[in-house]
Amino acid sequence: MRSSPHSERDPLEEVELESRSVYDGVLLKVRQDRVVLPDGAESVREYVCHPGAVVVIAVLPDGSLLFERQFRYPLRRAFLELPAGKIDAGEELLGCAQRELREETGYEAGAWLYVGVMHPCIGYSDERIEVFFARDLIHVGDALDDGEFLEVLSLQPQDAIAAIFDGRITDAKTITALFRAMPLLGWNIVPAETVPGV
Amino acid sequence: MRSSPHSERDPLEEVELESRSVYDGVLLKVRQDRVVLPDGAESVREYVCHPGAVVVIAVLPDGSLLFERQFRYPLRRAFLELPAGKIDAGEELLGCAQRELREETGYEAGAWLYVGVMHPCIGYSDERIEVFFARDLIHVGDALDDGEFLEVLSLQPQDAIAAIFDGRITDAKTITALFRAMPLLGWNIVPAETVPGV
Numbered sequence: 001m002r003s004s005p006h007s008e009r010d011p012l013e014e015v016e017l018e019s020r021s022v023y024d025g026v027l028l029k030v031r032q033d034r035v036v037l038p039d040g041a042e043s044v045r046e047y048v049c050h051p052g053a054v055v056v057i058a059v060l061p062d063g064s065l066l067f068e069r070q071f072r073y074p075l076r077r078a079f080l081e082l083p084a085g086k087i088d089a090g091e092e093l094l095g096c097a098q099r100e101l102r103e104e105t106g107y108e109a110g111a112w113l114y115v116g117v118m119h120p121c122i123g124y125s126d127e128r129i130e131v132f133f134a135r136d137l138i139h140v141g142d143a144l145d146d147g148e149f150l151e152v153l154s155l156q157p158q159d160a161i162a163a164i165f166d167g168r169i170t171d172a173k174t175i176t177a178l179f180r181a182m183p184l185l186g187w188n189i190v191p192a193e194t195v196p197g198v
Numbered sequence: 199m200r201s202s203p204h205s206e207r208d209p210l211e212e213v214e215l216e217s218r219s220v221y222d223g224v225l226l227k228v229r230q231d232r233v234v235l236p237d238g239a240e241s242v243r244e245y246v247c248h249p250g251a252v253v254v255i256a257v258l259p260d261g262s263l264l265f266e267r268q269f270r271y272p273l274r275r276a277f278l279e280l281p282a283g284k285i286d287a288g289e290e291l292l293g294c295a296q297r298e299l300r301e302e303t304g305y306e307a308g309a310w311l312y313v314g315v316m317h318p319c320i321g322y323s324d325e326r327i328e329v330f331f332a333r334d335l336i337h338v339g340d341a342l343d344d345g346e347f348l349e350v351l352s353l354q355p356q357d358a359i360a361a362i363f364d365g366r367i368t369d370a371k372t373i374t375a376l377f378r379a380m381p382l383l384g385w386n387i388v389p390a391e392t393v394p395g396v
Contacts, residue, residue, distance in 0.1 A: 012267065023221035023228055025220060026230065027322065028228055028246070030226055037347065045271040046223045046224055048246065072321065073233060074243070074245035074323055078210050079317070119277070119368050119369055119370060120318050120319050121370075122270040123270065124225065125272055125319065125323075126272040149210050172318040172373075173370060175377050176373040176377075179373050180363070183390075187387055187389055189387050191385055191386075192381075192384045
């Protein structure tokens with residue numbers, strides 16, 4: 001990277017001098033890099049290396065969305081969140097989304113749409129989360145991973161939106177995915193003055 | 199925690215048996231805990247310990263919102279994001295929001311409102327991000343931290359919304375904070391059929 005001409009670089013770019021693995025745990029991998037800052041000074045960057053993940057907005061025939069309640073140990077409580085999971089090595093994105101939906105909720109979908117990507121933790125992780133939209137769901141029974149415990153439930157879009165505003169949903173990937181899917185769910189984000197009666 | 203009566207527990211709860219620091223780096227701290235799962239089996243949980251952060255939706259007199267373009271080394275590119283930063287030890291949340299806004303953008307705000315909390319990375323970090331809304335901005339000049347480089351810009355709410363849908367904004371904390379702030383910005387999330395002309 002240091003050999004690229006300066007004129008092609010983002011003026012904010014930080015350039016890698018050296019990268020090394022500093023922690024290789026059961027679940028997390030951390031790297032520590034020496035970098036050159038835009039002013040030529042050196043600094044250190046430390047970050048989690050993540051394989052990427054998918055999150056699925058899955059619409060049931062009654063228009064409600066599949067949610068999960070899952071215990072998230074780092075915060076020592078359960079969260080209301082959309083079905084999601086890590087991408088396995090070599091796995092196609094759509095295949096991962098289909099697998100996670102089936103394994104976690106027991107549903108398969110007749111129609112899939114790729115919505116886009118989000119980045120949950122840009123300060124200290126390279127994780128990306130790919131957002132998928134699924135409809136025409138059929139229940140085929142679930143098959144949770146060993147040691148994975150969760151409750152499956154459904155919420156109408158208006159109830160999910162209300163849960164975001166009243167703080168029952170605080171998971172950023174869930175809120176971000178719902179934002180991106182609003183038009184697909186038949187909801188619009190509009191200036192208040194265009195809403196009749198407001 | 200093991201002594202709490204079973205009847206009071208979340209049936210999904212994972213209970214700590216042992217917790218130890220496994221990585222204490224320049225920026226990141228990682229813990230690895232042994233836990234008991236709901237079925238009595240043991241497992242391992244690994245997670246980043248984070249002091250928490252704030253993110254600020256700051257409205258300029260023309261109705262546009264302050265944004266930053268900042269290089270995020272883990273993903274090796276710059277992101278369009280709202281002003282944000284880590285909470286210092288012992289710092290009040292509002293004081294942190296005021297400090298980060300001033301240091302990163304050079305603005306002070308005449309009015310502040312606390313919006314709520316989000317969790318960016320519930321799978322492997324205990325980070326929470328507290329969302330603040332700021333208006334009546336006055337430019338007082340900036341004072342970036344040593345080694346911090348960023349560009350300050352502003353976007354009208356409709357342009358920020360468009361940037362989320364076309365993928366120019368993918369940072370989950372920014373999208374989540376904007377979702378929460380929509381009513382404060384005079385935007386509503388409504389079923390498509392209630393919008394005139396749609």
